[in-house]
Amino acid sequence: MKKLLPLILALALIVGIVPSASAVNEDVSGTLMIYTSMYQFVIDMMDEAIKAEFPNLVPGNEGSFFFYGGTGSLQTKIAGEMETGTLGCDMMLVAEPAYSLELKEGGWLHQYETDAAANLRFPYDEEGYWYPVRVCNMVLAYNPELKTPDELPKTFEAFAKDASLKGKISMGNPLTSGTTMAAVAALSDKYGYEYFDGLGANNVMIESGSTALAKLETGECDVIMILEESVLKNRKEKGSKLACIYPEDGVILIPSTVMTVAEEKSANMNIEACEAITDWLLSEEGQKFMTEGYMHSVLTGFTTVPYDSVDTDGLIAADMGVDWVRCYTQREEIRTQFQEKVTVQ
Numbered sequence: 250m251k252k253l254l255p256l257i258l259a260l261a262l263i264v265g266i267v268p269s270a271s272a273v274n275e276d277v278s279g280t281l282m283i284y285t286s287m288y289q290f291v292i293d294m295m296d297e298a299i300k301a302e303f304p305n306l307v308p309g310n311e312g313s314f315f316f317y318g319g320t321g322s323l324q325t326k327i328a329g330e331m332e333t334g335t336l337g338c339d340m341m342l343v344a345e346p347a348y349s350l351e352l353k354e355g356g357w358l359h360q361y362e363t364d365a366a367a368n369l370r371f372p373y374d375e376e377g378y379w380y381p382v383r384v385c386n387m388v389l390a391y392n393p394e395l396k397t398p399d400e401l402p403k404t405f406e407a408f409a410k411d412a413s414l415k416g417k418i419s420m421g422n423p424l425t426s427g428t429t430m431a432a433v434a435a436l437s438d439k440y441g442y443e444y445f446d447g448l449g450a451n452n453v454m455i456e457s458g459s460t461a462l463a464k465l466e467t468g469e470c471d472v473i474m475i476l477e478e479s480v481l482k483n484r485k486e487k488g489s490k491l492a493c494i495y496p497e498d499g500v501i502l503i504p505s506t507v508m509t510v511a512e513e514k515s516a517n518m519n520i521e522a523c524e525a526i527t528d529w530l531l532s533e534e535g536q537k538f539m540t541e542g543y544m545h546s547v548l549t550g551f552t553t554v555p556y557d558s559v560d561t562d563g564l565i566a567a568d569m570g571v572d573w574v575r576c577y578t579q580r581e582e583i584r585t586q587f588q589e590k591v592t593v594q
Contacts (some may be wrong), residue, residue, distance in 0.1 A: 274303045274529075279519040281526065282309030284327070285342040286320045286427070286505075287383070288482075291542035298538065302529060306522055309339070320344045320427030331357070339515045340523050341508045342382060342530075344427040346372070347434075347576035349379035349506045359509040361524050365531035370549040370565065371504045381504035382530050384545035386477040386564060387432045389494040392465045401472050404498040405436055405569075408474060409447030419454040419461040420474035423587055428476055431503045434576040434583055435569050439498075445590035453591060465491055477558065478543035485543075485556045495559065499569030504547060507531075 362377040421429035464470040483489035
């Protein structure tokens with residue numbers, strides 16, 4: 250019997266009784282282009298994984314499936330492409346539900362009901378036009394080598410209202426950053442536009458995350474509003490001591506969505522590939538790249554968290570929440586109020 254076992258297993262592999270460990274989506278072909286705002290190192294990891302999983306799929310951007318840009322720049326690019334009636338991509342991993350609502354309303358998205366939806370712990374479009382794929386977490390951060398937590402605000406409210414912090418705080422620009430826009434929408438919803446008055450009175454500096462982190466290191470800033478992933482990445486890759494404050498009035502979780510462009514308006518009209526990639530992204534295999542990229546997973550029961558982070562379900566319980574409809578329909582009003590009350594440098 251021992252001599253027959255190898256032969257039996259070989260035959261089983263041939264007829265498909267025992268699945269091969271190297272089974273891939275070989276039937277998915279054509280060209281695919283994805284617009285994304287993810288970190289380049291995450292893009293690099295996912296490029297290699299997609300090429301292995303979908304060996305007959307052709308990258309649409311000079312060897313890469315992805316075209317990178319910040320949320321604001323990609324939205325500007327997409328707005329320009331809309332004038333031609335065709336977008337330069339087939340899928341998007343960018344921004345947040347407010348932008349997805351806008352694209353859905355404009356008729357730019359493809360409807361796809363994935364079985365993975367049953368395993369999501371974040372809201373999604375019930376008609377299948379968009380799904381959360383990775384979760385960013387807006388927090389406060391400080392330098393424990395220069396300040397103790399007792400010296401710093403424990404809430405987003407105090408970040409804007411504590412006069413002792415005047416000239417020593419920093420945040421992103423909601424006019425160009427989708428995650429910062431979501432954060433200020435949530436904070437102005439919770440505290441009113443007076444929250445922006447507080448930021449202006451405290452001379453908040455509006456700048457990139459890398460600049461803000463550098464100012465924390467030197468002590469030019471005492472505390473900053475920033476995505477948790479930026480702090481965690483610095484801690485792991487640079488040995489930074491910078492640490493997160495998870496505000497007591499709530500963290501702000503920002504699920505970034507995956508969207509497929511309507512076939513007749515897409516670059517390569519490859520809906521089959523888009524649907525297969527959506528399923529893969531929302532699988533445990535696809536989600537591990539999100540946590541390796543210092544973001545949180547959207548899957549129920551996915552216990553892995555980003556390096557040095559905290560339990561995702563605990564963050565969900567502490568989430569301040571964002572009114573995505575307001576973030577979309579009142580976007581210009583929120584931006585105008587921010588510009589009028591906060592000096593954008």
